[in-house]
Amino acid sequence: MDINIERLKSTLMELSKFGYREDDKGIYRPGFSEADFAARKWLMSIAEQEGFITRMDGVGNVIIEYHAEDVAPDTPAVMIGSHLDSVPAGGMFDGTLGVIAGLECIRTLKAQNIKLAKPIWVIGTSEEEGRFGGMIGAQALTGKLTPHQILTSHDPDGIMLSDAMRSQGLEPMEALSARLNPNLIDSFFELHIEQGPVLDQTGVQIGVVEGISGVFKWIVKLIGKADHAGTAPMEMRSDAFMGLADFAYQINRIIAEDGTDTTRITVGKAELKPGFAHTIAGEVDFTIVARDMDETVMENLAASCRKALSAIARKHKLMFEYEQVSWLTPMKCTPSIVEFIAQQAQKLKLNYQVMPSGAGHDSQFFTDITDTGLIFIPSINGISHAPDEWSHWHDVQAGTELLYQCVLTKAVNKN
Structure with missing residues (x-):
């Protein structure tokens, strides 16, 4: 050569x-x-x-x-x-x-x-x-x-x-x-x-x-209520960050139940709003990127993510919205x-x-x-x-x- x-x-x-x-x-x-x-x-x-x-x-x-x-x-x-x-x-x-x-x-x-x-x-x-x-x-x-x-x-x-x-x-x-x-x-x-x-x-x-x-990418919003970090009781909060934390904890379960050994799910970007140390997060915007070698598995993963986020939103008194940015087969x-x-x-x-x-x-x-x-x-x-x-x-x-x-x-x- x-x-x-x-x-x-x-x-x-x-x-x-x-x-x-x-x-x-x-x-x-x-x-x-x-x-x-x-x-x-x-x-x-x-x-x-x-x-x-x-x-x-x-x-x-x-x-x-x-x-x-x-x-x-x-x-x-x-x-x-x-x-x-x-x-x-x-x-x-x-x-x-x-x-x-x-x-x-x-x-x-x-x-x-x-x-x-x-x-x-x-x-x-x-x-x-x-x-x-x-x-x-x-x-x-x-x-x-x-x-x-x-x-x-x-x-x-x-x-x-x-x-x-x-x-x-x-x-x-x-x-x-x-x-x-x-x-x-x-x-x-x-x-x-x-x-x-x-x-x-x-x-x-x-x-x-x-x-x-294959890979799909979502932009997700969990919308709660901003409040004072010192005066709002824990059980009365609509803390958007807790929704993200709960979803992150669910990722391994979702893969175990609906994924394969080639499945990957990643939260790569997150933003808390208003983003102040003494204010409860009223909203969190984050990305989800999921990958697998089988499109049917990808569809099952997407359904599981929606189901988990819906349940988490109800638990924490949040609104759940998402936009599918891309789906690559x-x-x-x-x-x-x-x-x-x-x-x-x-x-x-x-x-x-x-x-x-x-x-x-x-x-x-x-x-x-x-x-x-x-x-x-x-x-x-x-x-x-x-x-x-x-x-x-x-x-x-x-x-x-x-x-x-x-x-x-x-x-x-x-x-």
Whole structure:
């Protein structure tokens, strides 16, 4: 392999500066933020300087194209994709590794002047991490984004998706024009860190993903009555925080009764109102994110969460409201591509295992329209969505070499 790991490392480190905060060493690059779009424009700039064709579509996806001059423009493309946005206080590998590794693949192909039978596109998708429900860019590319989503989606702070898009110079309804013609896609590959401990603990270099967990996200309100913390008797309170505390205690029971060993339920954000030390919380707003590999299980989990929250609201004299922000169906990667990736790993003498993904990824939307594969490399101690997220550079190199081998094999083959 002729992958230049130092070049890849340098590019990835430069990208990590967008949204970086010195106080906690985290990266703050939420979808459609100033830092997010500064990173997108920077990536397009360096790709253009190296002679690649770049563009940004109507939803903010960055697309970098590389193809041989004698390849017909309607030839289906081999696509490499992942996301450029981050969670608040995120790490430098999540999503961005797949984009920069894709760039390194086409840099290498161009330097070697390899004759290709198919074009290659590297895609940096927009708003994957869930500020407005997640996977917005991938949904637009695959025709799953709807006008209703565009006009009604908002983040937990109440900022509308349409307003966030306009703030970056995008016309919201133009997002629908990002849809790709499935007939012009040969295959889709994504390289990603595992974001879990399995590969790191077992010493396996590569995860070949067979399926991606489904996920639903709720914004929940429990509304009680604010009151004086010193004078209101405990038995007479309508304390919204006690409702949240009771629900948190119920999570393990809900999973035991209605979940599986792949179920995850998380309360990731909570806000007490009015949020004063000497005032009983009159309202608590919080998120629930639940995941499983089976959609029927997800439906059962949702029903159990509603039932538990309704009972808790009655117990504490609260009102219960919720909004389902997103529902992403579990998806299987293409079996022939799973086998193909495993074969390429064997050729490179990389040890690997076939495994599920507990986290959602852009790949899951491409499975409906093209052959799709997802490759994992280890995350040290399984840490992700945190400033100390890290992967060894030798694992980054192994994953990128495998991605390169897959893309090269597909792109030189006319079939």
